[in-house]
Amino acid sequence: MSGMDRFCASERFEYLQGLVTEFQDTDSEEAKEQVLANLANFAYDPRNMEALRMLQVTELFLDMLTEENENFVEFGIGGLCNISMDQECRDQILESEGIPLVVGCLSSLRDETVLSAITTLMNLSTAASHSKITDSAVVQCMLRFSLTQNPRLSNLATVFLQDYCSQEQVNRARELMEGHSQSAVGIPLPKN
Amino acid sequence: MDSEKESVPVEEGVEEDPRSMFCCLCKTGFFVSGETGASCLPPCRSLGETTSSVNCSNRPYGTDGDRETTRTRVLRCCRGRWVIIMAALKPGSVWDTPQVYKHHEQQSACLTRPKYREGRRLKAVKVYTINLESRFLLVQGVPAVGVMTELVQLFALYGVVEEYRVLDEYPAEQFTEVYLIKFQKLTSARAAKRKTDERSFYGGLLHVCYAPEHETVEDTRRKLQDRRRYVYRNTQRLEREREQEQATEKTTPASSETPAPSSVYEDRTCPRSSQEDNCSSSTSSSFPLLPLPPHERVHQHYVSSKDSFKSVKTVHEGSVPTEDRMGSLHNFIPSNRAPDDCKQTTQWSDLPSGSTFGNEERSIIKKPKHPPSTAPRFIPRTAQLENRKRKMEDSTDLLGVADRNAPLYGPKLPELPKMDMEDASLNKTANIIRQTMSKVASVPSEKKTTAVKARRRI
Incomplete structure (x- = not known):
């Protein structure tokens, strides 16, 4: 991050643009992964948000969520997790109907992917999108996560339940789950 | 950890449902255990509710110590009895046996x-x-x-x-x-x-x-909140800075004039920067028509020396791919003659109105904006280059269009040999036809030509 301190905005933009171009042009999976990881990490720094927004990197990240390569998914959702902290980027993601894609990541077997997805969902929560994000299936999923052995996952899911869901929603989800508990238990939890 | 689980009395017959974490009776109580004890806590400690009054006959450990409230595990109260759920499997407190992740x-x-x-x-x-x-x-x-x-x-x-x-x-x-x-x-x-x-x-x-x-859950929550706040504050700050920059630039255009010639150059590099035109000129400042890589270097220096010029960011708002960027260097020149390109027109909207200037006049366009002292060295040269190129093209073009589209940088294909008609009169006619063709072709493709020409310098 501080490595970019000495660069001004236009240089930033050019550099990021170069990355996006390389990502689109290259055929090498390895290079794609590297560039995607770079972009996702750059999305951590608020100074890059504007450039990334202009480059439609949110779309790029969202595209990655449906890739077969698990690394692409992990980096893509990681990037979304970072970039969705910014409100304008958040709106961009919401406009592109990103919620179902992000929710899909909750089923990943990689815990980093799942963690990023939970945080992204929290970031995406607005008055308008709230009902979609606290869909009963999602809440049930969070309930399950909140009881896993993985402390990071359970902490994050607990925060989600406490801060983003009403008590009613949680209770309802819990009852629903108890109704067919066995099937719910069968859903695999992310590994470490 | 497993031993801890065994040591905890789990009520037989109660359906173990590891997915619920609220007390079945009160629906509110979180049960939390720490290293040495366990306590009954309200669901949202952050809300400051008091401990719910659930009668739990089967508390596994003692009650509140002072450490366990911060290092907790969620337990469950089932039909009045506390049942540990997963807690024994989880690292219960900060200092529990660590797992390798x-x-x-x-x-x-x-x-x-x-x-x-x-x-x-x-x-x-x-x-x-x-x-x-x-x-x-x-x-x-x-x-x-x-x-x-x-x-x-x-x-x-x-x-x-x-x-x-x-x-x-x-x-x-x-x-x-x-x-x-x-x-x-x-x-x-x-x-x-x-x-x-x-x-x-x-x-x-x-x-x-x-x-x-x-x-802990609280740590995680705070971490996320802090992060969001940080990003929010920073984006606001950046926004403000940019606006300020814009404002200052607009009110005091004279102050930013010294770095004139390069600014011209820079402006051209970022087509859609219409409103921020001024900022960009000030920022990019003070470097001559250098090739690109050094250009960045100079830029860097400049920025470091004048921190206030952070507004360049705006310059590249919505700017287009590198290729275009290079091309647009030159779009600038013909844009005066052919203002059909919308990018160019927006770009130059700030300029003193004159959209019909020849090459030579470009310097004049600049001059009102920037002090003449720095400017004159470069403009005549570019103008010369333009003229020379045009002359060369006019004379070598066989059929205009094809040649104009060919890149002028790098090795060139051998010129097409002019066909000899084996008759002086026929040759003359052929030449006239060629020239006419090139003229005709040159009119609509003017822009392209110059764009390509421009690249030569880079």
């Missing part, structure tokens, strides 16, 4: 990056998110020679250390120890990690990683 491992650094995105330090291909960060740091590879004080002193350089402890149970290499260090602030932990990871320390190589699994 994947994110503790050091991933191998990536050696296959191309130069332009190879940082100064080799790094693994990995994405950091706020989830991975934490104010808890795990320090591996500390030589077991009794240097705990020194270690803590080292880390205290980066911020207040709240707690630290050696993790005896954590699998470590021989003769090394593993420490857990809890900073007061995440930023301190981040700085410490950056600076101490892979540093040698009393003959050992430290491996420092975040240990977010030691966070």
Whole structure:
């Protein structure tokens, strides 16, 4: 991050643009992964948000969520997790109907992917999108996560339940789950 | 940990449902246990509710100690009885037997990056998110020679250390120890990690990683909130700075004039910067028509010397791919004659109205905006170049269009031999036809030609 301190905005933009171009042009999976990881990490720094927004990197990240390569998914959702902290980027993601894609990541077997997805969902929560994000299936999923052995996952899911869901929603989800508990238990939890 | 589970009386016959965490009776109580005890807590401690009055006959341990409230596990109260759920399997408190997580491992650094995105330090291909960060740091590879004080002193350089402890149970290499260090602030932990990871320390190589699994729910919540607030504040600040820049630039255009010639150049590089035109000119300032790479260098200097010029960002708002960027250098020149290109027109909307200037007049366009002292050296030269190129093209073009579209940089294809009609009169006619063709072709493709020509200089 501080490595970019000495660069001004236009240089930033050019550099990021170069990355996006390389990502689109290259055929090498390895290079794609590297560039995607770079972009996702750059999305951590608020100074890059504007450039990334202009480059439609949110779309790029969202595209990655449906890739077969698990690394692409992990980096893509990681990037979304970072970039969705910014409100304008958040709106961009919401406009592109990103919620179902992000929710899909909750089923990943990689815990980093799942963690990023939970945080992204929290970031995406607005008055308008709230009902979609606290869909009963999602809440049930969070309930399950909140009881896993993985402390990071359970902490994050607990925060989600406490801060983003009403008590009613949680209770309802819990009852629903108890109704067919066995099937719910069968859903695999992310590994470490 | 398993032993802990056994030691806890679990009511028989109660359906174990590890997915619920609220008391079946009161629907509110979280049950939490710590290292040494357990207590009944309201669902949202942050709301400050008091402990719900559930009569739990089967409390596994004693009641509140002072430590267990912060290091907790969710239990469940079922039909009036507390049942531990998963708690025994989870590391219950901060100082429980640590588990080795994947994110503790050091991933191998990536050696296959191309130069332009190879940082100064080799790094693994990995994405950091706020989830991975934490104010808890795990320090591996500390030589077991009794240097705990020194270690803590080292880390205290980066911020207040709240707690630290050696993790005896954590699998470590021989003769090394593993420490857990809890900073007061995440930023301190981040700085410490950056600076101490892979540093040698009393003959050992430290491996420092975040240990977010030691966070409590409250830690996690605060971490996320802080992060959101930080991003929000920063984007606001950047926004404000940019607006200020714009405002100052607009009110005092004269002050930013010194760096004139380059600004002209720069303007052209970023087509859609219409409103920010002024800012951009000031920022890019003071470098002549240099080839691109040095150009960036100069730029950098300039920025570092004048921090206030951060507004350049806006310049590139919505700007287009590099190729275009290069091309647009030249769009600028013909744009005066052929203002059909919308980009150009917006770009020049700021300029003193004159959209019908020849090459020579370009300097004049600039002059009102910038002091003449710096300008004149370059403009005549570009004008000359333009003229020369046009002449060359006019004379060599066989059929205009084809040649004009061909790139002018790099090795050229051999010129098409002019066909000899074997008759002076026929040759003359052929030449006239060629010239006419080139003229006709040159009119609509004017823009392209110049764009291509422009690249030569780069």
